[in-house]
Amino acid sequence: PGLSMHAQDGLVMEEVPLSRIAREVGTPTWVYSAGTLRRRYRALKAALDGAGLNASVHYATKANDNQAVLRVLAAEGAGADIVSVGELRATMAAGIAASRTVFSGVGKKAEEIRFALGQGIFQINAESVEEIAMISAIAAEMGVLAPVALRVNPDVDAKTHAKITTGKAENKFGIAFEDAAPLYARMAALPGIRPIGIATHIGSQITEGVAAFHAAYARLAEMIRGFRASGLPVERVDCGGGLGIPYRDEVAPPPEALAGAIKATLGGLGLPVMLEPGRWIAGPAGVLLASIVLQKQGSNRRFLVADAAMNDLIRPAMYEAWHGIVPLDPVRFADDAMPADIVGPVCESGDTFARGRAMPLMAPGDFIAFLDAGAYGAVMSSTYNARPLAAEVLVDGNRFAVVRPRQMPEDLLAHQRLPDWLAP
Ligand code: LLP
Numbered sequence: 001p002g003l004s005m006h007a008q009d010g011l012v013m014e015e016v017p018l019s020r021i022a023r024e025v026g027t028p029t030w031v032y033s034a035g036t037l038r039r040r041y042r043a044l045k046a047a048l049d050g051a052g053l054n055a056s057v058h059y060a061t062k063a064n065d066n067q068a069v070l071r072v073l074a075a076e077g078a079g080a081d082i083v084s085v086g087e088l089r090a091t092m093a094a095g096i097a098a099s100r101t102v103f104s105g106v107g108k109k110a111e112e113i114r115f116a117l118g119q120g121i122f123q124i125n126a127e128s129v130e131e132i133a134m135i136s137a138i139a140a141e142m143g144v145l146a147p148v149a150l151r152v153n154p155d156v157d158a159k160t161h162a163k164i165t166t167g168k169a170e171n172k173f174g175i176a177f178e179d180a181a182p183l184y185a186r187m188a189a190l191p192g193i194r195p196i197g198i199a200t201h202i203g204s205q206i207t208e209g210v211a212a213f214h215a216a217y218a219r220l221a222e223m224i225r226g227f228r229a230s231g232l233p234v235e236r237v238d239c240g241g242g243l244g245i246p247y248r249d250e251v252a253p254p255p256e257a258l259a260g261a262i263k264a265t266l267g268g269l270g271l272p273v274m275l276e277p278g279r280w281i282a283g284p285a286g287v288l289l290a291s292i293v294l295q296k297q298g299s300n301r302r303f304l305v306a307d308a309a310m311n312d313l314i315r316p317a318m319y320e321a322w323h324g325i326v327p328l329d330p331v332r333f334a335d336d337a338m339p340a341d342i343v344g345p346v347c348e349s350g351d352t353f354a355r356g357r358a359m360p361l362m363a364p365g366d367f368i369a370f371l372d373a374g375a376y377g378a379v380m381s382s383t384y385n386a387r388p389l390a391a392e393v394l395v396d397g398n399r400f401a402v403v404r405p406r407q408m409p410e411d412l413l414a415h416q417r418l419p420d421w422l423a424p
Contacts (some may be wrong), residue, residue, distance in 0.1 A: 002036035002285065002395075003371075010328045011369055015398040017386065018289060019328045022367045023400055025391050027291040028308035030378045032064070032403075034072045034396035035195055036285035037374075039176045041076045044277060047255035051263040053273055057249065058102050060241045061087040063375035066402035068394040069282065070094030079122070079170040081241070081276040085112045088119065095317050098122065102238065104151070104415025106172055113138050117146055121351075123237065123274075125199045127174055132187050139192030141187070146192055149199040149238055152180045154216040156396070158203030158242065161319045167202030167216060174200065177219065181226055186422030188232055195233060197271070198223060201240030204279060210261040213242070217265035224269055237266055242278040245283045247372050248322045267276070279375040286374020288313050288390070292366045293345065302340040311384040312352040313370055313377055317350040324371035325354055332360045378404075386412055 002013055010015035014035050021031055022401055041057065048055035058079040061070070065087060070080075071094045079100035080091040091101055098119035103112075106127045111256045118295050126132045126148050139146035153174030167175045174181060180198070202216045217239060239262055244252045245338065262273055290308035292314035297303075315321035325342055337358035344351040353370065362368075381389050387391050393400055419422075 002033035002039075003040055003287070005330065007330055010330045011326060013287070013395045016395045016400050018287065019367055020371060021395075021400055022328065023288045025393055026406065027289050027367065028206040028306075028312050029394045029406070030071055030286055030373065030390055031395050031400075032066070032282075032286045032353075032374055032389040032392070034068075034394055037069060037072045037281060038076055040281045040285065041073055041078060044255045044275070044280065046384055047259040048262075048273075048275065050256065051259035051267075053259060053267065054264060054271075055259075055262075055273045055275060056100070058100070058274055058276045059281060060276045061091055062379060063278030064282040064286065064377070065090045066394075066403055067094050067390055068392075069285075072394075073281070073329055078276075081278075085115050088116060088121075092119065094170065102149075102199075102276065104199075104276070107283060110134060110138060110227040113146075114142065114179055114263045117142055121147070123147050123149055123196055123238070125149050125366045126187075127151045129183060132183070132190070132193065136190040136192035141192075144192070145194040148187065148193050149196045149197045149236075150175055150180055150184055150187065151199045151201070152177055152203065152220070154200055154219045156212050156215045156219070158212045159208045160203045160204050160205050160242075160244070161321075163319055164205060165203040165401075167200065167212075169183060177223075179221060181230075184227060185230065186230055197234045197236050197238070199238030199240065201275075202242055203389070204242050206242045207246070210257045211252045213239075213258060214261040214265060219264055221265045221269060222424035224266075224271070234269075234271065236274060238267075238274040238276065239267070241278050241280075242279040243277055243371060245280055247324070247407065281375075283372050283375035286372075286377060288370040288373040290368050290370065292362045292364055292368065294364050295340075295362055301356075302338065303358060304340045304368075305344045306342060306344055306368060308351070308370070308390070309346040309385070309387060311346060311387050312344075312347065312381045312390050313353070313373055314380050314382075315376060316353045317348075318380075323353065323373060325357060325359070326369055326371065327360060327362065328367040328369055332362060332366065336360065346387070383407075383412055388412060
């Protein structure tokens, strides 16, 4: 989506040949398609509207917090889901009002809660009795009512990678299902809290149909009916994120299927619903461009060493994630492909992007693109091995612009200090 192959220009994003960006900006570089961001946001919104839901979309900022990306989504009318004051500052700077933003997270600090309330945050999703007490005390002291939803853990198996499943009883997230009703009643009695409803988020990169969503939302609906029967107010329900995308050959459910699951379970309650998608919107909108440093022959394997590494894109090392990897040059596509391991230069065997991947012969300086890298890519980068953070570029039609310049080696030193007894 947003990408096409051309006989002369090779891989093109919207109307810009990616090799042009790689040449002018250098590598490694993240490139995002504004058009794809817009198209996916609209498709998701249309699916929710089409199901007759009164739904708002709160983009999960953690997936990609680049200002340009946030601006594109802000212009589409997106709200935000944030997990830190840093993310709230980023979304507000990009024009997404705090009044359309939900604050999630299992360990919000008092000063973060204070800041969010001061900005008029739309909703705080609370995950523990301890946190609720803290929010109430801060809000009461500020003379405001904090809009709080309870994040419940529905104990369903989202059938995704263990490191990104969140809705099972053993996970650290949310409030145990059986504890939620008494806690909601107590919450309603606290001075600083306006009880808003309930929220859940069962995991990320969910591709095996929508059964897990359906099961979780059915439990929420049952819980809300119970709240109402006890006379407790419920204003809306937050369905979380998690809709997966095909990185390889997974058959990801379309947004219409998710909207259908929401409609079938929560639709009868007549409440506004919220969604917190990150990956589904941003993932397919981005690529990571890299250059081949060299091709080397191991004792029994061919290695393509790229100038991007696990410090840039950590998903393969961290989750055994599969990303499509393609040469930008169309001539390389024509060559006979042979298996190669595609690795980065970092000093760890885990710095491997792909094993035995069919790749043509490649020469130093040839460009490649890691596909579907718009979500959980740049945001998870580090400077391990003193590797500066890569540049970020936004493509929009036939235009492109650097939206975060490449970090320079001197930037890495700029924020370090020597104690006076070691200073030269
Ligand atoms: N809402 C909450 C409360 C979340 O914790 C998350 C993601 C989302 C929404 C957005 O989920 P999405 O629609 O993007 O699946 N770094 C991992 C993914 C971690 C997801 C964490 N929470 C990866 O690269 O696969």
